[in-house]
Amino acid sequence: MRPIPTLLLFLTLPLPLAAQTDPIAAGDAAWARRAEGHQGARAVPGPIDEAVAAYERAVKEQPDRLEGAWKLLRALHYKGEFTTDSNDAKQKTFARGKEVAEAGIDRLARRTAGSRQKLDALTPAQAAKAVAAVPEATPLFLWSAVHWGLWGDVFGRLAAARQGVGDKVRRYAEMVIALDERYGDAAGHRVLGRLHTLAPKVPFVTGWVDRDKAVSSSPKPCSNTSRPRRRRRATSCAA
Template identity: 35%
Template sequence: MEFSRFRTATSALEATVCTLVMLAAAPSVLHAEMAAGDRAWSSRAAKVEGDRADPKNIEIAIDEYRSTLSESPESLEARWKLLRALQYAVDFTSVSEKKQTSYVDEAVSVAQTQDEVSQNATGTQADQARVLFWSSIAWGMRAQRVGLLTIVRQGVAKRMQQDAEQSLKLDPAVDQGGALRLLSRLNATLPKVPFVSGWVDRKKVLPLAERAYQLDPAHPGNQLILALALIDRAPDRQQEAETLLEKVADLTPRTEFYVEDLQIRQQARDSLADLKKKNR
């Protein structure tokens, strides 16, 4: 009898120890997956053709972040890093049209489910701001595929605006003023439809762009967005806009944002050509 009780107690202790070991190991596995994703993200532009990166490394990052989020859906860091990686794959790599569509759908799904886990989310306020910002970008990817008027009528534009506004309140420094840049362009380009997109305000275009520029004047995206806002909203500041565009058009891409900067530079060159043609 005593031996039987001893065996029962020993078995219970072994089960408890095993459970504790598994619980302790789980964060280590998740940390390893996140670290692997970060390494792949850092080398996302290791191979570039034209203005597009080879998708191999970013797809490794996507797999690692996706796995981390699956195991820990409450992780804000895993969520925003997955959203960011999906956007990079779609906009900056040579993945097929089929994969682009798949990644856009996945990004929108990840953005949608953030509300379901928000009560139990783990992470910092900065992480929450990044989830909201990259969620707004996910909605933006969907918008590029259906047209401006359609996204306004479907409420997608409103969701983009709300997520960007919330991100801005939590941390204006996300992506060096990313929410400010996005909101400036939303107010500049979206149609204002009564009772649907009444929040669109052309008067906000320039102040938002100026705030982004003030936050980080060296960021080429902030320089470009300010130039576009000046062209749209400040006829008396066209020389300033041209100077900014010339600066971005001559940009040497940053190593850590190589492909992103290639596309920003091309946008600046196109906008500069249009401006000079208009001023002839």
């Protein structure tokens, strides 16, 4: 019997096995199962832990592939919000998210503006133009804003003020709005509105907080933002 050529054998592999060679594909497969076995708003950790591990591998093995970074942030958000009530566990998860966010934005900045310092020197509108050609930029800034905000929630207001959480969330949300204000059901507007609603107004620190903007930053009526709000469940996390 003639041996099967190696290339032919590879091409006949089932898709799930072939996908295992790509950590992002493996993460996506686990992400699709994230709500299996959930009870209301509580998800079992197994599937999302698989997704996190796969995306962590993608970030390590393919650091310039920013898809891995933003999908890891999305998975870490789900893990911290839907699988535990432990503040220690949330702190660990969202601290990791903050690290991934900044590392991803550093890489994006070097690719588009030459350095992080140069990108940060631009206004949100100018920075959005600089990164607009990179499709991963919008979800990366969105999930970075989310993780900075959640980090501030679990570590407390004093730590948040020292780390400049409000400034980070505001800039990243404004970047998302400048890139695509309708992205994620107007998520940039919603993050910014929540920030102006909840952030303490501290002189010389968060003097930019404007309660009126909490209303003006609400999603504008448009085709993909007018769906009614539903009670959040483990099955309804952002896709």
